[in-house]
Amino acid sequence: MFRNRDRSAETPAHETALACLEAGIAATLPERVVADRIALDEETIAVGGATYSLDTFDRLVVLGGGKAAGGLAAALADRLGSRLDDGCVVTTDVESGSVGPIEVREGDHPTPTERNVEATRTILDRAEAATAETLVLALVTGGASALLCAPAAGLALSDLQATTDALLASGASIDEINAVRKHCSAIKGGQLARAAAPAPVVTLAISDVVGDDPAVIGSGPTVPDGSTFGDALAVLDRYDLRETIPDPVVDRLERGVDGELEETPDAGARAVAAAADDWHSLANGRTAIDAARGVARERGYEPLVLSSRFAGEAGEVGRVHASVAAEIVAAGEPVEPPAVVLSGGEVTVTVDGDGTGGPNQEFALAAAIELAESGADAVLASVDTDGIDGPTDAAGAIVDRGTVPRDEVDPARRALAANDVYDDLDDRSALLRTGYTGTNVNDLRVLVVPAAD
Incomplete structure (x- = not known):
C-alpha cells in the first residue's frame, strides 16, 4: 500500500x-465493508438491522458521490447483478465509465469543477425521475460535499469555488463549512431526498466526520438540515470572510436570513425525514x-x-x-x-x-x-x-x-x-x-x- x-x-x-x-x-475499503455489513440476495437487501424487499419495487437505482462512491458502486453492482437497473455516482480516483448499469463520473476535490456540476445535474435528473415504485440507494462518503456540486439559483460555479477555497483556508470546522455549502446548493442538506420523493431513499454512508453526524457527512444530501441561512452567515462573520466570499454568496445568505428564500428541508419535511430513518453507516x-x-x-x-x-x-x-x-x-x-x-x-x-x-x-x-x-x-x-x-x-x-x-x-x-x-x-x-x-x-x-x- x-x-x-x-x-x-x-x-x-x-x-x-x-x-x-x-x-x-484496508478495513474501510468499500468492497470490504459491503461484504461485512450488507447482506444481499436476489430478493432482499439487509443492512443495519433493516431489510428491504426488492420485489416491492419496479426499479433499483444507485445515486450519490464521494471518494469511496466508485468502490461502493462497483461492490453493489457486483453483488446485485441484474436486479440493479440504473445509477450515477461522482468520485475522484477513477476515470469516467460504468460499473454494470451505474454510470461513474470522475470529479474533482476539494474545489469543485464543472465536471462535478455536470455529474450532479445528472444525479438530480435521475432522482427526479424516480417514482414510488423506485428504490433509491444513495451512496454518501467523504468528499461528497465537494463532488456533489449543484449551485443554487443565482450562483455560479466560480462562486462555489471561491467560497470553498476561503472556507478551507479559514480553519473553519467541517460542520461550519457545510452549513455554508448547504445554503448555496441544490442537492445538499436533504435536497437529494426531496428531489427523489416519492421514491424511498436508503443511504449507505462511509463517514469521514467526527461523531458521524448524517447531516454533516457529505453535507447531508438525504437527511434533514438543522442549520439555517443565519447559521451559514454566522460562519462568515466568525471567520471574518464577508469581504473574501463572493458577493452573490453573501447576498444569497442575507436574503435567506430575511426570509426571501426557502430554507433547506428540516425534520418537518416528510420525505426527507423518512429517508433519515433509512440512513446506515458502513464504516467510520x-x-x-x-x-x-x-x-x-x-x-x-x-x-x-x-x-x-x-x-x-x-x-x-x-x-x-x-x-x-x-x-x-x-x-x-x-x-x-x-x-x-x-x-x-x-x-x-x-x-x-x-x-x-x-x-x-x-x-x-x-x-x-x-x-x-x-x-x-x-x-x-x-x-x-x-x-x-x-x-x-x-x-x-x-x-x-x-x-x-x-x-x-x-x-x-x-x-x-x-x-x-x-x-x-x-x-x-x-x-x-x-x-x-x-x-x-x-x-x-x-x-x-x-x-x-
Missing part, C-alpha cells in the same frame, strides 16, 4: 506503525482504529485508543501526541511500553503562509520537533485515509526523534509557520505516499513506543 515502504520501515517500530495504518485503511474512523488495534495486539504491543474524535489545529494536536509519547517513556503512563497509541478524527490548518502541505504533515512535523527536544524513543505516523493530505500527493508522514535533528529545529519551525512543510518532510524522507486509497474515514494516527532497551 505504501510506496517505498522498505525505506519507511527502517525499524520494527516503524514497520509496526505502517502495518497498523495499512490494516486500518473507529472501524480503522479497531483494525489497527488488532494488529498492534497481534505484534505484542499494548494498544490504547486515545480518542477517535480529535479536532483542532494540526500542529497543536501533533505536540499533544508527542507529549503522550514522552510521558509513556518517562513514567509508563497512560500505558506501559511496548505500546501502540491510536487516534483519529480530523485536524485542520489555519493557513497564514503560502507554502505546501497538509494537516497530517503539519501534525507530523510539529510532533517531530517535540520528539527531538524530549528525546523520547517513539515513532509517530499520521495519514489521511483517502491517501491525499491537503493539496499534495502525500497521505501524511512518519517521524521519530531523529527526523528533525536538534540543530535543525528552528528551520522546521519556520516551515510550520509558513505552512510549507511538504518539502521539509520530503527532504527528510518522512512523507508517506499511497495514491488514492478508494476510501475516506479521515485521519488515522499511530504512535509506537517500543520497550526500553
Whole structure:
C-alpha cells in the first residue's frame, strides 16, 4: 500500500506503525465493508438491522458521490447483478465509465469543477425521475460535499469555488463549512431526498466526520438540515470572510436570513425525514482504529485508543501526541511500553503562509520537533485515509526523534509557520505516499513506543 515502504520501515517500530495504518485503511475499503455489513440476495437487501424487499419495487437505482462512491458502486453492482437497473455516482480516483448499469463520473476535490456540476445535474435528473415504485440507494462518503456540486439559483460555479477555497483556508470546522455549502446548493442538506420523493431513499454512508453526524457527512444530501441561512452567515462573520466570499454568496445568505428564500428541508419535511430513518453507516474512523488495534495486539504491543474524535489545529494536536509519547517513556503512563497509541478524527490548518502541505504533515512535523527536544524513543505516523493530505500527493508522514535533528529545529519551525512543510518532510524522507486509497474515514494516527532497551 505504501510506496517505498522498505525505506519507511527502517525499524520494527516503524514497520509496526505502517502495518497498523495499512490494516486500518484496508478495513474501510468499500468492497470490504459491503461484504461485512450488507447482506444481499436476489430478493432482499439487509443492512443495519433493516431489510428491504426488492420485489416491492419496479426499479433499483444507485445515486450519490464521494471518494469511496466508485468502490461502493462497483461492490453493489457486483453483488446485485441484474436486479440493479440504473445509477450515477461522482468520485475522484477513477476515470469516467460504468460499473454494470451505474454510470461513474470522475470529479474533482476539494474545489469543485464543472465536471462535478455536470455529474450532479445528472444525479438530480435521475432522482427526479424516480417514482414510488423506485428504490433509491444513495451512496454518501467523504468528499461528497465537494463532488456533489449543484449551485443554487443565482450562483455560479466560480462562486462555489471561491467560497470553498476561503472556507478551507479559514480553519473553519467541517460542520461550519457545510452549513455554508448547504445554503448555496441544490442537492445538499436533504435536497437529494426531496428531489427523489416519492421514491424511498436508503443511504449507505462511509463517514469521514467526527461523531458521524448524517447531516454533516457529505453535507447531508438525504437527511434533514438543522442549520439555517443565519447559521451559514454566522460562519462568515466568525471567520471574518464577508469581504473574501463572493458577493452573490453573501447576498444569497442575507436574503435567506430575511426570509426571501426557502430554507433547506428540516425534520418537518416528510420525505426527507423518512429517508433519515433509512440512513446506515458502513464504516467510520473507529472501524480503522479497531483494525489497527488488532494488529498492534497481534505484534505484542499494548494498544490504547486515545480518542477517535480529535479536532483542532494540526500542529497543536501533533505536540499533544508527542507529549503522550514522552510521558509513556518517562513514567509508563497512560500505558506501559511496548505500546501502540491510536487516534483519529480530523485536524485542520489555519493557513497564514503560502507554502505546501497538509494537516497530517503539519501534525507530523510539529510532533517531530517535540520528539527531538524530549528525546523520547517513539515513532509517530499520521495519514489521511483517502491517501491525499491537503493539496499534495502525500497521505501524511512518519517521524521519530531523529527526523528533525536538534540543530535543525528552528528551520522546521519556520516551515510550520509558513505552512510549507511538504518539502521539509520530503527532504527528510518522512512523507508517506499511497495514491488514492478508494476510501475516506479521515485521519488515522499511530504512535509506537517500543520497550526500553
